[in-house]
Amino acid sequence: MQRTDYVKKKKKRLFWRRSILLTITAITSSLTLIGGLMLYAQITGAPSLSVPKASVFLDKDGKQVGDHFAAERRYWVGLEDVSPFLLDAFVATEDRNFYKHHGFDYKRIAGAILKDVKTQSKAEGASTITQQYARNLYLSHAKTWKRKANEALLAYRIERFYDKDVILEGYLNTIYFGHGMYGVEAASKFYFAKSAKELTLEESAVITAIAKGPSAYSPIDQPEKSTARKEVVLSLMKAQGYITESQKERALQTKIVLKAEEWADKKRVAPYFLDEVWRETEKILSTKGRHPAEGGWTIRTTLNPHHQQTAEDVITKWMPDSELQIGFMSMDPKSGDITALVGGTHYGKSPFNRATQAKRQPGSAIKPILYAAALENGFNPLTFIMPEKTIFTYDDGRESYEPKNVNGKFADHPISLAQALAISDNIFAVKTLEEIGYKNFQNMAERLGIEATLPALPATALGTTEVTLADMTNAFSRIAAGGVEVQPSTIISIMDAEGKVVYERKKTKKKQVISEQDAFILTHLLTGMFDPVFNDYSSATGLSMRPKQTRPYAAKSGTTISDQYLIGYSPSLTAGVWTGFDVGKQLEDAADQAASKKIWIEFMETAHRGQSAQPFLPPKGVTSVIVDVETGGLAVAECERQRLMYVKDKDIPEKLCTDKSLLELRSTGKKEKGLNLFPFSFFD
Numbered sequence: 001m002q003r004t005d006y007v008k009k010k011k012k013r014l015f016w017r018r019s020i021l022l023t024i025t026a027i028t029s030s031l032t033l034i035g036g037l038m039l040y041a042q043i044t045g046a047p048s049l050s051v052p053k054a055s056v057f058l059d060k061d062g063k064q065v066g067d068h069f070a071a072e073r074r075y076w077v078g079l080e081d082v083s084p085f086l087l088d089a090f091v092a093t094e095d096r097n098f099y100k101h102h103g104f105d106y107k108r109i110a111g112a113i114l115k116d117v118k119t120q121s122k123a124e125g126a127s128t129i130t131q132q133y134a135r136n137l138y139l140s141h142a143k144t145w146k147r148k149a150n151e152a153l154l155a156y157r158i159e160r161f162y163d164k165d166v167i168l169e170g171y172l173n174t175i176y177f178g179h180g181m182y183g184v185e186a187a188s189k190f191y192f193a194k195s196a197k198e199l200t201l202e203e204s205a206v207i208t209a210i211a212k213g214p215s216a217y218s219p220i221d222q223p224e225k226s227t228a229r230k231e232v233v234l235s236l237m238k239a240q241g242y243i244t245e246s247q248k249e250r251a252l253q254t255k256i257v258l259k260a261e262e263w264a265d266k267k268r269v270a271p272y273f274l275d276e277v278w279r280e281t282e283k284i285l286s287t288k289g290r291h292p293a294e295g296g297w298t299i300r301t302t303l304n305p306h307h308q309q310t311a312e313d314v315i316t317k318w319m320p321d322s323e324l325q326i327g328f329m330s331m332d333p334k335s336g337d338i339t340a341l342v343g344g345t346h347y348g349k350s351p352f353n354r355a356t357q358a359k360r361q362p363g364s365a366i367k368p369i370l371y372a373a374a375l376e377n378g379f380n381p382l383t384f385i386m387p388e389k390t391i392f393t394y395d396d397g398r399e400s401y402e403p404k405n406v407n408g409k410f411a412d413h414p415i416s417l418a419q420a421l422a423i424s425d426n427i428f429a430v431k432t433l434e435e436i437g438y439k440n441f442q443n444m445a446e447r448l449g450i451e452a453t454l455p456a457l458p459a460t461a462l463g464t465t466e467v468t469l470a471d472m473t474n475a476f477s478r479i480a481a482g483g484v485e486v487q488p489s490t491i492i493s494i495m496d497a498e499g500k501v502v503y504e505r506k507k508t509k510k511k512q513v514i515s516e517q518d519a520f521i522l523t524h525l526l527t528g529m530f531d532p533v534f535n536d537y538s539s540a541t542g543l544s545m546r547p548k549q550t551r552p553y554a555a556k557s558g559t560t561i562s563d564q565y566l567i568g569y570s571p572s573l574t575a576g577v578w579t580g581f582d583v584g585k586q587l588e589d590a591a592d593q594a595a596s597k598k599i600w601i602e603f604m605e606t607a608h609r610g611q612s613a614q615p616f617l618p619p620k621g622v623t624s625v626i627v628d629v630e631t632g633g634l635a636v637a638e639c640e641r642q643r644l645m646y647v648k649d650k651d652i653p654e655k656l657c658t659d660k661s662l663l664e665l666r667s668t669g670k671k672e673k674g675l676n677l678f679p680f681s682f683f684d
Contacts, residue, residue: 057274061305065274066269077183078169082184086207087172088242091168092242094129130167134154174293176293177191178221179214179260184196187210191219191258191260200251203256206226209230219256260351261349273341274301276356285494296497298496310340312342319579323581326345326577327355327356330573333486341353362472362558363463364426366465367424367556369445369448370432372479372519377437380647381416381417381647382627382653385428389410390431392434394457401459404426405427417432421526423535438454444514449471449475453465463558473488473567484513485512491503516619520622521646526554527552541557545601550608561586562584563578565596568600575600577600622646623648624645625652634656
C-alpha cells in the first residue's frame with residue numbers, strides 16, 4: 001500500500017514538473033516570437049501608407065481610354081472632415097474595440113478560428129480596421145492562411161508606428177465603395193452629392209453598409225440588400241451606445257434619396273462600357289484570389305473607339321428631345337468582343353445600364369429565335385401557313401388569346417415563313433409555336449444565350465417575356481457566327497501593378513448550338529425585312545431603312561406599346577438597339593417610335609464605312625433557288641414576284657410556280673406585284 005502511494009506521488013510530481021517545464025517553454029517561445037516580431041518591426045521601420053496606383057483601361061488596340069480614378073474618384077479627407085455619424089458607424093460595425101486593441105481583437109480571432117476549424121474553411125472573418133487597412137494597401141483578398149499571417153504582421157507594424165487617428169483616416173480613404181469610388185468622400189459625393197462631413201445618420205449607415213461588399217450592398221444595384229445591411233449598422237450603433245433608440249428608429253424611417261445622377265463624371269470615355277468592364281474585372285479577379293481594390297491594374301478591353309464614338313454620335317443625333325431612353329450594344333460575332341456599349345442617354349443623370357441591366361419585352365425581335373427552333377422541327381423558308389384571324393385557346397380551353405397584327409389587318413391567303421418573317425406576321429408566329437411546342441422554343445432560347453423562362457402561353461411567340469438587350473444581341477450574334485456559342489466579353493487581358501498577367505482570355509473550342517445550315521438559312525430569311533418583294537397586306541418592316549442601306553444586313557425589329565427593339569448584323573458586326581421609357585409610359589410620338597431604326601442603320605453604315613460589302617456565304621448542304629414569293633414554286637417568267645432563297649437540299653421545291661396545285665393555295669387572285677429595287681443581288 002505504501003509502495004503504491006509512493007508511486008502515485010512520484011508520478012504526480014513528475015507530471016507537475018513536466019507541466020511547469022512545458023509552460024515555461026511555451027512562454028519563452030512566445031516571448032521570443034513576440035520579441036522577434038517586435039525587433040523585425042523595429043528594423044523594417046514604418047510601412048508606407050501610400051495609396052495604390054490608378055487602374056488603367058486600354059481599348060482593343062492598347063490605347064489608354066481612362067483610369068479608375070478619373071474625374072477625381074478619390075478625395076482624401078481628414079477625420080475632421082468626416083461626419084461623426086460615419087466615424088461611429090464604421091467603428092461600431094467593423095471594429096468595436098478599435099481604440100483599445102493593438103491591431104488585433106483576440107476574442108474575435110479566437111471565435112473565428114474556432115468556427116473555421118469546425119467548418120474546415122477560412123470563411124469567418126475577424127479582421128480589425130487596422131488589418132483591413134493593411135489588406136487594402138498591400139495584400140490581395142484571397143482567404144489563405146499565408147495572407148492572414150502577412151496581414152497580421154503588417155497590422156502590427158502599422159499599429160507600432162502610427163496612432164489610431166492616422167490609421168482610421170487612411171482606412172476610410174482607401175475603402176472601395178463600388179462604381180469606381182474609393183474613400184468615404186468620393187462615395188459621399190457619388191451617392192448623395194455631398195461631402196462626407198455633411199452625411200446624416202441614415203446616409204452614414206448606407207455608406208458603411210456598402211463597405212461589407214460593394215457589389216452586394218450597392219444602394220443602386222441592390223437596394224433591398226442595402227436597406228437590410230443599413231438596419232444592421234444602425235442596430236450595432238444603438239447596441240454600443242453611439243445612438244439612442246429614437247435616433248435609430250428615425251433613421252430607419254427616413255427615406256434614402258440617392259443622387260448618383262448628379263455625379264459630375266460627364267467626360268468619361270464610354271462610361272457605361274467601363275462600368276461593365278469593372279463588373280467583369282471583379283468577377284475575374286475574385287476567381288484569381290485578387291481584388292480590384294489592390295489597384296494598379298492594366299485592363300485591356302474590347303472597346304472599339306470608332307464603334308463607340310459612332311454609337312454616341314448617332315444616338316445624340318436621332319434621340320428625340322423627350323424622356324425616351326436607350327440601350328445600345330455592338331459585338332464582333334466571331335470573337336464575342338463587345339465593341340461599343342451605351343446604357344442610357346446621360347450617364348451623369350443615370351448610370352443604370354439599360355443595355356445589360358434592364359429587362360424589357362422584345363416583341364417581334366424574339367421571332368428569329370422561334371423560327372430557329374422551327375427550322376429544326378420540320379419547317380423551311382417555303383413552309384406556308386394560313387395566317388387568318390384566329391382565336392387560340394390554352395389552359396385546357398379555359399383561356400383564349402386573339403393576336404392582332406400591327407396594322408390590324410390579316411392575310412387572306414397562305415404565306416411562307418420567309419414572308420411571315422419579313423412582314424412580321426403575328427398569326428404565323430403563334431401557329432408556329434403551337435406546332436413545334438414550347439419546350440423546343442425554350443431550349444432554343446437557352447442555347448442562344450437568353451436567360452429567361454418562356455411561359456407556355458401563345459403570346460410568348462410575340463415576345464412578351466422580359467429579357468435584356470445584351471442577351472438578345474448575343475443571341476443574334478450566335479446566329480451571325482454560324483450557330484457557334486460565342487461568349488460576350490469586355491476584357492482581353494488584365495495585368496497587375498508589377499506587370500504580371502493575371503488574366504488573358506483564351507481561345508476556347510467552338511461549340512455548335514445550332515447547325516451551320518440553319519444559322520445561314522435564318523440569316524438569309526432576316527434579310528427579307530429590307531426587301532419590298534415581300535410586301536402584302538403589310539409592308540416589309542425594314543423599308544424605311546432601305547434608302548441608306550449599302551450592304552447586306554440580317555435584322556429584325558420588335559415593337560410593343562412601350563418598347564422598340566432592332567437587332568441585326570452584317571458578316572462582321574452585330575448591333576442591338578432598345579428604346580423606351582424607364583417607367584410606365586407608352587410609345588405614341590412618331591419621333592420616339594422611329595428612333596431605333598434611324599440609330600441602327602446609321603450606326604451600321606458608319607461603322608462599316610470604307611469597307612467593301614461582304615455577302616453572307618452559304619455553307620455546304622444549302623442550295624440557292626429562285627422562287628415565286630406567292631406560291632413557293634420554282635420561278636418562271638410568268639411569275640413576277642421572284643426572290644432568291646436558300647433551302648436545305650431536301651427542301652428544294654419540285655414544282656413550278658405555275659403549277660395548278662400551288663396556285664390553289666391562294667384563296668384570292670394575284671396580289672400586287674413587287675419590285676426588287678436593289679441594282680444587284682447581295683447573294684449572287
